[in-house]
Amino acid sequence: MAANTVIVVQARMSSSRLPGKIMLPLLGKSLLCRMIERLQMVSHKAMIVIATSTDKADDIVTRESAKIGVPCYRGDLNSLLDRHYQAAKLYDADVVLKIPSDCPLIDPRIIDLVLDFYFTNPGAYDYVSNLHPATYPDGNDVEIMTMACLEKTWKEANRILEREHTTPYIWENPKKFRIGNVLWQTGKDYSMSHRFTIDYEADYQFIKRVFEELYDKNHRFSCDDILTLLDEKPEIYDINAKYAGVNWYRNHLEELKTISSSQTKITV
Numbered sequence: 001m002a003a004n005t006v007i008v009v010q011a012r013m014s015s016s017r018l019p020g021k022i023m024l025p026l027l028g029k030s031l032l033c034r035m036i037e038r039l040q041m042v043s044h045k046a047m048i049v050i051a052t053s054t055d056k057a058d059d060i061v062t063r064e065s066a067k068i069g070v071p072c073y074r075g076d077l078n079s080l081l082d083r084h085y086q087a088a089k090l091y092d093a094d095v096v097l098k099i100p101s102d103c104p105l106i107d108p109r110i111i112d113l114v115l116d117f118y119f120t121n122p123g124a125y126d127y128v129s130n131l132h133p134a135t136y137p138d139g140n141d142v143e144i145m146t147m148a149c150l151e152k153t154w155k156e157a158n159r160i161l162e163r164e165h166t167t168p169y170i171w172e173n174p175k176k177f178r179i180g181n182v183l184w185q186t187g188k189d190y191s192m193s194h195r196f197t198i199d200y201e202a203d204y205q206f207i208k209r210v211f212e213e214l215y216d217k218n219h220r221f222s223c224d225d226i227l228t229l230l231d232e233k234p235e236i237y238d239i240n241a242k243y244a245g246v247n248w249y250r251n252h253l254e255e256l257k258t259i260s261s262s263q264t265k266i267t268v
Helices: 031-039 056-068 080-090 108-119 147-156 160-165 201-214 223-232 234-238
Strands: 005-010 047-053 072-075 095-098 127-129 143-146 179-181
Touching (some): 005 031, 005 080, 031 047, 031 056, 031 108, 031 201, 047 056, 047 080, 056 072, 080 095, 080 147, 095 108, 108 127, 201 223, 201 234
Parallel strands (some): 127 179
Antiparallel strands (some): 095 143, 127 143
């Protein structure tokens, strides 16, 4: 019997740096909607679930989910691990993906490549990502775990960091979990030099410009298409270049055993 694969997208309005970013407009639709469009292009059969909080501010996320036609689970505002687990459990997942809601430029082909690796090595891994180490441009984050792996993490993780960010307990405990990683096939590492995710206003302006340049020509535009665009129009790259390499790791280097200062830009 084929595994029931569920993609869980964590989405909430209370972003500290750019509040409401998931509802910012991209060519007449919300950023969240455009991101779900990208996920729906994945060739592997998978159910998509938006996991938001019970906070009243996130009522709009529920309404947007209904508008998009994607189910929505509501749970703990601060424990993303609990939300992820409960959403996956509710929809009887065997295999669970974690795709952040701040990656509207994510390339579905990259998701498929990571899924290909997982499924062509049946039973070999509890957790597979393209993040440890990361090589793709930031904003193409794919994490895959078995339901058993997620449940074990949900039961055992107790640090605030582990509950808030869902998967650190897994990749910080390689003796407890069988961990795999997928590197960018080009042999390049753009994880610290190219930023396709959204946390700042400049990120939004960058993403908006990429959609305006590429979407009408090919709504299934790829990571390679974006890189070609940036080569042709370097002024687009410059829009959010100062934030390249900035990620949440920088605030937790003392707590993370497997992350070094070379994997995050500490100051902006």
